[in-house]
Every structure is written in structure tokens, then in C-alpha cells.
Amino acid sequence: MKIGELAKRAEVSVSTVRYYEAQDLLPKPSVRDSGYREYEPADLERLRLIVAAKRARFSLKLIRVALDALKDETEPCAEIAALVRNRILALGQEIDDLQSLRVRLTSQLEAWERGTLPKSECLCAILQTDALSKQNQETNP
8 A cells, every 4th residue: 555545544644654664663665666655554553553652642762662562572462561551650640740730820820810910921920920939949948
């Protein structure tokens, strides 16, 4: 199949396919006499795996590790499970960080709306107050 069909069947853009090739996540396809790239069903399967991992917010580095495990190991499931377990832990930390950020920004916005932050500074005052708070924490531990 040509690159356009591969991209369409994997629900990504052609540039995404080319990017994953450039990152060595997809093998270089054979090239027809006409100059068109020729992809195999295994390439589609691999691309769909990459897309699924990206949707699960895996980094390209982790995707590469997972693909290497699938290629090199007779039973890669234990290594893949460890990657997923670590990703779950990282997601928990990201969620905690995002919830903290939401609380801080909500507090800053409410202070601005109450008029306890200078309205002349608008949104900048909201962000500056948070930056000054962090600076004060660093200088006065």
C-alpha cells in the first residue's frame, strides 16, 4: 500500500508517517520502480501500535523501548507491563500537578476578580503573583 493509504488506515497524516520513519519507529519501506513507497500490512500494524501508545501519552522514547521489546524478546509482555505501570504512576503525578495548578490559578483569578490584585495589570498580575510566590519560597525556605 502507498503512504496515503497507510496514513488513512492508521488515521494519521502522511507527515506523521514520515516523521515516525525519520525517528526510526517505522522501518524504511521498499520503493517501487515508480518511486512510490510500498508499505506492508506489518507496517500498518506497527503504526497503529505507535498511534495507540501516543494516545496513551507515551513519549516516543518509551514507544521505542516498547517496540524494541516486541522485536527482541520472545515474551515482551512483562517489559511492556512495566512500562505501562510506570506510565500509570507518572500520570498520577501529572494529574496531581494539574489539580494543584488548577487550584492556584483559580485562587489567583478569584483574587483578581475581588480586586485584591491590581486590575491595571490584568492577567499579568495573576501570573506574576504566582511567580513572585515561587520566588519568595526559594529565597525564604
